[in-house]
Amino acid sequence: MRLIRRRDLLKGIVLMGFSGSAFGGYGVAQALRQSVTTYRLRPPRWTPGLSLRIAVIADLHVCEPWMSLERVEEIVSQTNALSPDAVLLLGDYVMGYRLSRYSEPIHPKNWAATLGKLKAPLGVHAVLGNHDWWEDSEVQRRRSGPTAAGHALENAGIPVYENSTVRLQKNGKPFWLAGLGDQWALLPTAKHGPFIRNSGRGYEGVDDLPATLAQVTDDAPVILMAHEPDIFPHVPERVSLTVAGHTHGGQIRILGYAPVVPSRYGRRYVYGHIVEDGRHLVVSGGLGCSALPLRVGSTPEIVMLELGQRGEV
Numbered sequence: 001m002r003l004i005r006r007r008d009l010l011k012g013i014v015l016m017g018f019s020g021s022a023f024g025g026y027g028v029a030q031a032l033r034q035s036v037t038t039y040r041l042r043p044p045r046w047t048p049g050l051s052l053r054i055a056v057i058a059d060l061h062v063c064e065p066w067m068s069l070e071r072v073e074e075i076v077s078q079t080n081a082l083s084p085d086a087v088l089l090l091g092d093y094v095m096g097y098r099l100s101r102y103s104e105p106i107h108p109k110n111w112a113a114t115l116g117k118l119k120a121p122l123g124v125h126a127v128l129g130n131h132d133w134w135e136d137s138e139v140q141r142r143r144s145g146p147t148a149a150g151h152a153l154e155n156a157g158i159p160v161y162e163n164s165t166v167r168l169q170k171n172g173k174p175f176w177l178a179g180l181g182d183q184w185a186l187l188p189t190a191k192h193g194p195f196i197r198n199s200g201r202g203y204e205g206v207d208d209l210p211a212t213l214a215q216v217t218d219d220a221p222v223i224l225m226a227h228e229p230d231i232f233p234h235v236p237e238r239v240s241l242t243v244a245g246h247t248h249g250g251q252i253r254i255l256g257y258a259p260v261v262p263s264r265y266g267r268r269y270v271y272g273h274i275v276e277d278g279r280h281l282v283v284s285g286g287l288g289c290s291a292l293p294l295r296v297g298s299t300p301e302i303v304m305l306e307l308g309q310r311g312e313v
Contacts, residue, residue, distance in 0.1 A: 033299065033300065034075065034078070034287055034299070034300035034301055034302060035299055035300075035301050035302075036078070036082065036301065036302050036303075036304055037284075037285070037301045037302070037303050037304070038303075038304045038305075038306060039273055039282055039303065039304070039305050039306065040306045040309040041241065041273070041280065041282075041305065041306070041307055041309070042307070042308055042309065043221065043240040043241045043280050043307065044237070044240055044278055044279075044280065045219075045221055045237075045238070045240050046221050046240055046307065046308055047173050047174075047175070047220065047221055047308075049171075049173060049308070050170065050171075050173040050175065050221070050307070050308050051170075051306075051307070051308040051309065052085050052086070052170060052175070052305070052306075052307040052308060053082070053083065053084045053085050053304065053305070053306055053307075054084055054085060054086050054087070054088060054223075054304070054305040054307065055079045055082055055084035055086075055087045055088070055120070055302060055303070055304055055305075056087075056088045056090060056243055056245075056282075056284050056302070056303035056304075056305065057075065057079065057087065057088070057089050057090070057287065057302060058089075058090035058091065058092070058227075058244075058245025058246070058284040058285075058286040058287065058303075059090070059091070059092040059129065059245045059246065059248055059284070059286030059287055059288050059290075060072065060075075060092065060093050060111070060286075060287050060288045061092055061093075061094065061095050061096060061099065061131070061287075061288030061289060061290060062093055062094065062095065062105075062106045062111040062288070063095035063099060063103035063104060063105055063106060063288075064103060064104040064106065065103070065104075066099075066102075066103060066288065066289055066293040067095075067287070067288045067289075068106075069106060069110055069111065069114055072111055072114045072115070073114055073117075075287065075302065076114060076115065076117050076118055078302060079118060079302055080117075080118060080119050082302070082304055084120045084304070085120060085121060085122045085170060086120045086121075086122040086123055086124070086125065086168070086177070087118045087120045087123075087124040087125070088125055088126075088177075088223075088225055088243060089115065089124065089125065089126035089127070089153075089158065090126075090127060090129070090225060090226075090227055090243065090244065090245040090246075090284065090286075091126070091127050091128045091129025091130075091131075091132055091182065091227035091245060091246070092129030092130065092131045092132060092227065092245065092246065092286070092288070092290075093108070093111060093112075093115075093129070093131075093132055093149050093153075094108065094131050094132055094135045094149055095131075095135070096131050096134075096135070096290040096291070097134070097135060098290060098291045099289065099290055099291065099292075099293060102292075102293050103293065108148050108149050108151070108152035109152050109155065109156075111152075112149075112152035112153050112155065112156040112158070113156050115153070115156060115158060116156035116157050116158060118158075122168050122170065123159075123168075124157075124158050125158070125159060125161060125166070125177055125179065125225065126153050126158050126159065126160045126161065126179075127160065127161050127162070127179040127180060127181075127182070127225045127226065127227055128147060128149060128150055128160060128162070128181075128182050128185075128227065129182060129227040129228075129245070129246060130182055130183075130184035130185060130203070130227065130228070130246070131290070132147050132149035132150070132182070133145075133147055133182055133184075133185040133186065133206075134187055136148050136149070140186065140187055143186055143204075144206075145162070145185075145206070150162075160179075161177075161178070161179020161180075161225065162179065162180075162181040162182075162206065163179070163180060163181045163206075163207065163208045163209075163211050163212045164178075164179055164212065164215065165177065165178040165179070165212060165213075165215040165216060167220065173220075174218070174220040175220050175221045175222070175223065176216050176220055176221065176222040176223070177222075177223050177225065178212050178213065178215075178216070178222055178223070178224045178225065178239075179212075179224075179225045180207050180208075180209060180212055180224060180225065180226040180227075180231060181205065181206035181207040181208060182205060182206055182207065182227050182228070183203070183205035183207045183226070183227070183228045183230055183231060184203040184205060184227075184228060185203070185204060185205055185206045186203060186204035186205075186206070187203065188202040188203060188204075201264060207226075207231065209231060209234060209235070212224075213236070213238065213239070216238070221240040221241075222238060222239045222240055223239075223240060223241050223242075223243065224239045224241070224242040224243070225243055225244075226242060226243070226244045227244065227245060227246050228244060228246045228262075228263070229242075229244035229246065229247065229263065229265075229269035229281060229283050230263055230264055230265060230269070231244075232244070232269060232274075232276070232279070232281045233265075233276075235279060235281075237277075237278065237279060239279070240280070241280050241281075241282065241305075241307070242279070242280070242281045242282075243281075243282050243283075243284070243303075243305070244269070244281065244282075244283050244284070245283070245284045245286050246262060246263075246283075246286075247261055247262060247263060247269065247270050247271060247283060247285075247286075248285060248286045248288075248289070248290065248295070248298060249270060249271040249283075249284075249285030249286065249298035249301075250267070250270050250271065250297075250298055251289060251290070251291075251294075251295055251296075251298055252294070252295065252296045252297065252298065253271075253296065253297035253298050254296065254297060255297075256297070258270050258271075258298075269281065269283055270283065271283050271285055271298070282303065282305065284301065284303045285298050285299070285300065285301045286300065286301070287300040287301070287302070288300070
C-alpha cells in the first residue's frame, strides 16, 4: 500500500474545495494511494504446467497533482517489485477533459518515458483507451489514428496493439496475447444523432474482434486485452481470459453500489473477476480518476494475475 504524501493530500483538498467536507477529504485520500489485488486463476483451455504472473495497469489518467510523474514512478517501481513475467497496460493514460478544471496535463512523452522503465522478461504490452483518442483533437478531426499517446508509448519501446496479436512463450509453453482496438474511440458527430453519455451508445469504435482472433493460428491459450469490458458478451470460448479496465470500479461505490458506471451494461462488468457461460473476465479498478479527482469504496489498484495457479477456477 502506497503512503499518501502530505503535500499531495493537502494540495488536493485545497484544489477541490473540500476542506470542510469529510466525504470529500476521504475520497481524495483514497484517490492518492494504491494497493495490489491478486487473482489466482486456472482459466479454461489453459496449458497444463504454464504458470504466468502478469501485472495489469489501467486508467492512469496522468496529470498534476493527482497522478504526477512522481506517482507514476512509484507505480512503476511497485509493479517491477512484483517480478511479473509480463505487464499489460490497458489504456487511458491521459487526463480526461472533465478533470481539467482541477488538474494540469502532462506531456505524453514524459509519462511514456516513465512507463518505459517497467521491466518484465516477456515484455510490456499496451492498448489504448477512449480518452487517449478523445483528448487528441487532430485524431477526432480526421476520424482515425494514430494517436499522440500511441506514438509516445511506441517511442518509449512499448508496443501498442490495435486488433493485433503476439505469440509468446514461457519455458517452451506458448500463449497468445491479443490487443483489441478501442470500442469508444471516436466521439459522436451531428450525423450520429443523440447519444447517451457513459453508455457507449453513439461512439464509434476501432475494434475488430473477429479480425484480431483470426490471427491466432494454433490452440495455445489466448489472453485478450481490451480497454472497455463491453466487448465481453461477444468474446468466444476460444479466449481463456479477457482483461479490461475503463470502469474505475465505479470510482464511487457506496456499500458496494456504484451509481455511475461507463458501460452500456450498467453494473454488470463494473469490477473484479466475472464468469459468464464458462468465459472469464477480470476488470481492474484502475489507478486514476475521471470527472472528479476522488474515489470512494474503490481504491486504486495494480492487478496481479497468477495464471495456472490453484485458486479460483
